[in-house]
Amino acid sequence: MSVVVYVPARSGSKRVQNKNFLPLAGRPLVYWTLDSVFATPSIDTVIFSSDSQEYLDRVAQDYSDPKLKLHLRTAEQAGDKVKLFDYLAAEAHNLFAPEDTVLVCLPTAPFRDAQDVEAALALHRRTGLGVFSTCAFDFPVAFGLYLGDGEDGDWTPTVPDSPLLSGDTRSQDQREAHHPNGAVYIRRGSDFQDASVTSFFVDAVPYPMPRIRSVDIDTKTDFAIAELIAGTNLHRR
Structure with missing residues (x-):
């Protein structure tokens, strides 16, 4: 059994062009997520997935970690109407073993850290259920x-x-009400081949995170807020 992280970074963002590789505090946005998962001791494999060969080449050049695996999707597979869970369910046999523990970490949530990833994994192991990270409205x-x-x-x-x-x-x-923040999702590899599991939230429990580490970048305004947080280290513990 392996612990596998899947980090998707498609190139077709409409609101903020090439968002995943725009610099946040001088470092490409997606690298914040890659840095956090590579720093997590429990992780065995990091799959960086994109429809852009340029993105894959840049990551291969900047990360020499043997845990890294590159995965090229087609433009259709990375389309803005494609639901990530549905894509993973269709391609799970090519990406994960049924006995694997699978994490999905979205690059638009840059401030989750290795401690968050380990804590979410501990929650998954303790409950035997899926996990999704949240923060308060x-x-x-x-x-x-x-x-x-x-x-x-x-x-x-x-x-x-x-x-x-x-x-x-x-x-x-x-x-107080919470919402998913996109930082961490955890499922068993077999869940993606189970027709009764239709989303990341079925038979899953929340892992709460503070709002300061839950910024989700979707617009230029979100990017500006993230720049302020990163520049002042407000997200640090």
């Missing part, structure tokens, strides 16, 4: 509302017992 989700389609200002609360209707609008009184 920065504002109570109970205050959410849907805007109407028209121009007459109509709206609908996202939850039936909304504090917007009850008047209980003290944010301190609201229950």
Whole structure:
């Protein structure tokens, strides 16, 4: 049995072009993720996967670690409408053994560190379940509302017992809610060949992380926030 990390870095980002190789504090974004998994003692193999041969060549040049394996996807396999879990389920027989422990670490979450990866693995071993990393929303989700389609200002609360209707609008009184942050997903290799497992979240438990290490880079604004955090070392323990 091996512990295998899969790091996907497609080249076709629409919001921020070539996002995965843009410099964050002087280092390509995806390298922050690669650095953290290579620094994790429990990891046996790191699969760097991309539809860009240029990306693969750069990683091969900059990382000489024997744990590294390169994986080339087609442009169709890396399309923006392709769900990563579905792709891995279709290609699992080429990537992992059923008895392997498989981690997926997205490069858009650069501030997870080796301690996070080890802690998530410990949770997986302790529970025998899948794991997905999370962080708290920065504002109570109970205050959410849907805007109407028209121009007459109509709206609908996202939850039936909304504090917007009850008047209980003290944010301190609201229950903290979490969301996945993309830093770490863990599954057994056999899960990807099990038709009853349809996502990273089926039969899985959350591994909570602080928001400062949970920045998810999707826009130029996210990149600017990450630059500030990296430049001031706010993400360091």
